[in-house]
Amino acid sequence: MDMxxxxxxxxxxxxxxxxxxxxxxxxxxxxxxxxxxxxxAEVVIYDYLASKKLLKxxxxxxxxxxxxxxxxxxxxxxxEEINQMLIDRANSGKIVVRLKGGDPFIFxxxxxxxxxxxxxxxxxxxxxGVTSATAAATYAGVPITHRGYTSSVAFVTGHxxxxxxxxxxDWEKIATGIGTLVFYMGIKNLPSITEKLIRNGRDPKxxxxxxxxxxxxxxxSVDGTLENIADIVRREDxxxxxxxxxxxxxxxxxxxxWFEKRALFGKRIMVTRTREQxxxxxxxxxxxxxxxxxxxxISIVPPDSWEALDQELAQLDTFDxxxxxxxxxxxxxxxxxxxxxxxxxDLKGPRxxxxxxxxxxxxxxxxIRADLLPEKFTGEGLAxxxxxxxxxxxxxLLPRALKAREVLPEKLTTAGAEVVVAPVYxxxxxxxxxxELRRQFEEKKVDLITFTSSSTVTNFLHMLxxxxxxxxxxxxNGVVVASIGPVTTKTAKENGLDVHIQPETYxxxxxxxxxxxxx
Ligand code: SAH
Numbered sequence: 001m002d003m004x005x006x007x008x009x010x011x012x013x014x015x016x017x018x019x020x021x022x023x024x025x026x027x028x029x030x031x032x033x034x035x036x037x038x039x040x041a042e043v044v045i046y047d048y049l050a051s052k053k054l055l056k057x058x059x060x061x062x063x064x065x066x067x068x069x070x071x072x073x074x075x076x077x078x079x080e081e082i083n084q085m086l087i088d089r090a091n092s093g094k095i096v097v098r099l100k101g102g103d104p105f106i107f108x109x110x111x112x113x114x115x116x117x118x119x120x121x122x123x124x125x126x127x128x129g130v131t132s133a134t135a136a137a138t139y140a141g142v143p144i145t146h147r148g149y150t151s152s153v154a155f156v157t158g159h160x161x162x163x164x165x166x167x168x169x170d171w172e173k174i175a176t177g178i179g180t181l182v183f184y185m186g187i188k189n190l191p192s193i194t195e196k197l198i199r200n201g202r203d204p205k206x207x208x209x210x211x212x213x214x215x216x217x218x219x220x221s222v223d224g225t226l227e228n229i230a231d232i233v234r235r236e237d238x239x240x241x242x243x244x245x246x247x248x249x250x251x252x253x254x255x256x257x258w259f260e261k262r263a264l265f266g267k268r269i270m271v272t273r274t275r276e277q278x279x280x281x282x283x284x285x286x287x288x289x290x291x292x293x294x295x296x297x298i299s300i301v302p303p304d305s306w307e308a309l310d311q312e313l314a315q316l317d318t319f320d321x322x323x324x325x326x327x328x329x330x331x332x333x334x335x336x337x338x339x340x341x342x343x344x345x346d347l348k349g350p351r352x353x354x355x356x357x358x359x360x361x362x363x364x365x366x367x368i369r370a371d372l373l374p375e376k377f378t379g380e381g382l383a384x385x386x387x388x389x390x391x392x393x394x395x396x397l398l399p400r401a402l403k404a405r406e407v408l409p410e411k412l413t414t415a416g417a418e419v420v421v422a423p424v425y426x427x428x429x430x431x432x433x434x435x436e437l438r439r440q441f442e443e444k445k446v447d448l449i450t451f452t453s454s455s456t457v458t459n460f461l462h463m464l465x466x467x468x469x470x471x472x473x474x475x476x477n478g479v480v481v482a483s484i485g486p487v488t489t490k491t492a493k494e495n496g497l498d499v500h501i502q503p504e505t506y507x508x509x510x511x512x513x514x515x516x517x518x519x
Contacts, residue, residue, distance in 0.1 A: 021129015049101025141257030150179025158186020262289030
């Protein structure tokens with residue numbers, strides 16, 4: 001019996017439902033509390049508008065149920081079915097997270113679901129979320145209230161057809177009685193919404209902004225006034241999910257529109273890295289507004305045999321140097337150290353060299369200060385720095401990838417050192433969908449691609465599978481290529497790629513910096 005089932009039985013087999021607001025789209029806008037509940041969920045029932053990225057916080061063995069619900073499109077489950085799923089799962093003792101876009105109690109039918117739970121006598125908790133209206137306003141550069149412009153705001157459903165006989169919306173009162181109006185689900189009915197507001201006394205020149213996929217890298221917004229916004233939305237083909245923000249505060253957008261003005265806003269950047277390492281680059285690019293497509297071109301797996309390394313771990317004190325030329329080398333080396341019941345203290349003999357600033361930083365996180373850091377962050381740079389110190393007669397350990405460039409060991413050996421190479425990992429090509437990768441380039445969905453090592457280049461090209469140079473040219477036409485350094489650039493060029501961006505120092509922050517200055 002696993003721990004969770006045990007806990008459930010302890011509690012007398014009664015589960016609990018957490019109705020959690022996922023926030024408006026950007027997954028990091030969820031509350032800490034909401035995230036904590038996802039982390040302990042056994043079942044997650046999520047909606048179309050809840051960011052899929054939040055699902056990765058749930059335990060891998062949780063049950064994931066997509067509840068669908070996309071305006072106009074056929075519902076995956078009816079509301080009754082969803083209610084029943086909540087009740088059944090909770091009744092069987094499960095911790096259920098019901099994840100809804102924005103705030104669960106704002107046009108989310110959260111109230112109805114909770115009523116059912118109350119009826120069934122099941123325990124629950126509700127976690128509010130950042131509703132899309134405030135997010136859309138904020139991310140469109142509109143303070144939803146402002147002392148100088150408005151002192152009231154209303155959230156209104158645009159789903160209700162304003163032409164129908166009986167309406168729950170008092171159009172006459174909201175048209176003139178409230179400063180800022182935000183319409184949810186209002187795209188289809190926008191012509192009648194604006195007409196109704198004008199007919200009931202709102203100034204036709206009132207500024208309006210319509211924001212689609214607010215707070216996400218795909219955000220798109222269009223501006224207009226009450227009298228022309230419906231035409232503009234039709235012309236620009238703005239589809240749901242989108243919000244309509246009406247009011248004088250919208251005019252502040254000209255000054256405050258910060259999100260869409262970021263340097264890389266709307267740029268689709270493919271990041272080819274290992275699954276494990278993409279995060280820094282992606283985070284940096286996303287902060288500048290880029291829409292990152294992460295494409296794993298490398299999987300890091302253990303070497304076929306640990307024999308070579310293990311042998312040296314038993315005699316670490318005989319080495320003068322240990323050199324680390326990549327982050328993977330460090331993490332895999334230390335993983336093995338731990339498996340052998342060793343730790344940083346066993347490295348007190350040899351001096352330690354790092355290839356660059358990032359590797360030195362990672363070493364630091366293991367409690368090791370690098371004794372040597374070259375000026376140029378390449379294998380050659382590291383070799384030169386060592387040669388300056390003199391290595392004749394030195395014994396040097398080089399834990400690294402199974403297949404790697406031989407420059408460093410060769411240079412050191414020539415200079416009279418004894419170099420012991422020990423593989424601590426190997427790069428393999430991940431099994432991802434090649435067809436999908438090709439489609440991204442055929443349909444011109446990528447503005448820029450980053451390469452951070454030679455193997456990302458060769459693996460990418462292998463996965464892209466261009467039949468000829470011409471085909472490669474065609475697929476890569478219009479795509480900006482950014483390479484982290486000269487070695488990667490050389491590999492790219494040798495394989496028929498043009499390289500447009502290469503930073504002066506070969507680090508991730510420098511790469512991000514050069515992409516910024518390119519645009
Ligand atoms: N409970 C949700 C609203 C659900 S109703 C909340 O609090 O935000 C669904 C409507 O919300 C959509 O039709 C759209 O009008 C709006 N919406 C939700 N997320 C949105 C987003 N990221 N960008 C723009 N509109 C969004």
